[in-house]
């Protein structure tokens with residue numbers, strides 16, 4: 001199964017960073033939490049640090065994991081592993097997304113999120129902030 005890590009990046013106001021998938025990719029136009037495929041022999045946390053450096057130009061401190069979600073968009077199952085994190089250094093640069101947006105919980109519920117992210121958002125909304 002393809003394993004994918006997704007970063008729940010929180011700011012000081014308790015908002016999360018949502019990222020919009022660009023045209024030409026699977027799920028174009030949908031919003032997601034930034035991250036990507038975990039490479040062989042790589043931990044989810046290590047993969048998240050690498051992916052967020054590549055796609056957003058930031059270094060993150062990785063926190064707690066939420067419950068992984070298995071989802072199939074019709075191309076085979078993926079396991080999406082959510083990790084809470086915070087930006088430690090760097091400034092955000094949308095290198096692989098069409099748009100970045102800091103969102104409150106209420107704003108996130110109104111975004112057109114990728115289906116696999118919906119249970120993750122629901123769990124995040126009921127969890128205490130670290």
Ligand SMILES: Nc1nc2c([nH]c(=O)n2[C@@H]2O[C@H](COP(=O)(O)OP(=O)(O)OP(=O)(O)O)[C@@H](O)[C@H]2O)c(=O)[nH]1
Nearest residue numbers: 004006025026027032033034035036037078114116117
């Ligand atoms: N990064 C990321 N991927 C997600 C999320 N939710 C979700 O369903 N995915 C799916 O996980 C897969 C891996 O994401 P990716 O960003 O590394 O892959 P990709 O689009 O570059 O490659 P692909 O088009 O071959 O799948 C994609 O099919 C993507 O749609 C999410 O919140 N973050």
